[in-house]
Amino acid sequence: xxxxxxxxxxxxxxxxxxxxxxxxxxxxxxxxxxxxxxxxxxxxxxxxxxxxxxxxxxxxxxxxxxxxxxxxxxxxxxxxxxxxxxxxxxxxxxxxxxxxxxxxxxxxxxxxxxxxxxxxxxxxxxxxxxxxxxxxxxxxxxxxxxxxxxxxxxxxxxxxxxxxxxxxxxxxxxxxxxxxxxxxxxxxxxxxxxxxxxxxxxxxxxxxxxxxxxxxxxxxxxxxxxxxxxxxxxxxxxxxxxxxxxxxxxxxxxxxxxxxxxxxxxxxxxxxxxxxxxxxxxxxxxxxxxxxxxxxxxxxxxxxxxxxxxxxxxxxxxxxxxxxxxxxxxxxxxxxxxxxxxx
Ligand SMILES: [Fe+2]
Ligand SMILES: [Fe+2]
Numbered sequence: 616x617x618x619x620x621x622x623x624x625x626x627x628x629x630x631x632x633x634x635x636x637x638x639x640x641x642x643x644x645x646x647x648x649x650x651x652x653x654x655x656x657x658x659x660x661x662x663x664x665x666x667x668x669x670x671x672x673x674x675x676x677x678x679x680x681x682x683x684x685x686x687x688x689x690x691x692x693x694x695x696x697x698x699x700x701x702x703x704x705x706x707x708x709x710x711x712x713x714x715x716x717x718x719x720x721x722x723x724x725x726x727x728x729x730x731x732x733x734x735x736x737x738x739x740x741x742x743x744x745x746x747x748x749x750x751x752x753x754x755x756x757x758x759x760x761x762x763x764x765x766x767x768x769x770x771x772x773x774x775x776x777x778x779x780x781x782x783x784x785x786x787x788x789x790x791x792x793x794x795x796x797x798x799x800x801x802x803x804x805x806x807x808x809x810x811x812x813x814x815x816x817x818x819x820x821x822x823x824x825x826x827x828x829x830x831x832x833x834x835x836x837x838x839x840x841x842x843x844x845x846x847x848x849x850x851x852x853x854x855x856x857x858x859x860x861x862x863x864x865x866x867x868x869x870x871x872x873x874x875x876x877x878x879x880x881x882x883x884x885x886x887x888x889x890x891x892x893x894x895x896x897x898x899x900x901x902x903x904x905x906x907x908x909x910x911x912x913x914x915x916x917x918x919x920x921x922x923x924x925x926x927x928x929x930x931x932x933x934x935x936x937x938x939x940x941x942x943x944x945x946x947x948x949x950x951x952x953x954x955x956x957x958x
Pocket of ligand 1 (some may be wrong): 790826829928
């Protein structure tokens with residue numbers, strides 16, 4: 616049907632303006648089986664529930680999606696206001712599907728600026744984590760994993776030397792891959808075997824997301840050059856496929872390698888901090904996204920950001936060595952509780 620026929624469609628508009636209210640979010644970090652840190656953030660927010668416009672006709676197709684401008688002619692007052700909102704953002708079909716973004720107001724009265732994460736995804740990192748822990752390679756597989764990571768470090772050291780901002784940004788493009796691959800493969804396994812994953816799918820996807828937020832932060836600090844973008848493209852193509860195959864063949868080896876990669880990440884960020892301390896890298900103001908994601912003070916600096924990212928890496932190290940240890944004991948991941956929300 617080429618044209619939208621109003622006679623065949625019934626338009627329902629529901630507008631639900633909720634009153635402003637205050638929510639308190641609690642973020643807890645589990646460290647060594649105990650709640651290490653609790654933080655709360657009160658966020659005044661309100662959201663406009665979307666206008667739902669439903670068409671009873673089952674023949675509705677994309678060509679029948681009405682132009683919101685034409686709909687405005689048939690609505691008035693508050694309804695008009697709702698339909699105007701998506702137009703402001705350039706999204707013209709969200710009012711049709713009822714998919715409207717929540718409008719969140721921060722404590723300082725400004726609008727929550729991020730679409731990539733919400734206030735309840737933010738957390739205060741556990742900086743008390745032991746950064747010096749190291750898994751001593753014992754088995755043959757451990758030694759292979761350890762040597763592999765040490766070998767990978769050689770070209771990285773040659774290419775980046777002490778340009779730690781650039782180095783961190785580039786390495787985060789790799790670091791966010793293993794969690795996603797592991798989560799994906801465990802997801803498929805859960806479907807294939809009709810069984811729960813023990814929370815490990817979510818835990819690994821959380822890790823991937825956390826790593827990606829490291830990247831989103833570092834890219835605010837260092838702008839990648841064209842040849843660095845090209846390098847990321849090549850490295851991602853190789854690393855994703857190599858890690859995918861490795862995880863299919865030996866998840867315990869895959870997690871062990873990531874555990875050692877995280878140990879190297881801690882080392883790199885420690886060197887980064889040294890250069891910030893001695894002034895060879897300027898200690899600029901923290902990017903706004905980092906302040907909101909890690910709930911840092913408004914006057915936070917790059918040094919604070921690197922410190923919290925390093926703490927995240929230490930958590931990833933523990934999770935991946937733990938995952939490998941479980942499998943080295945001949946057990947499946949689902950047999951041990953997954954460390955959800957462990958940053
Ligand atoms: Fe990272
Ligand atoms: Fe990491």
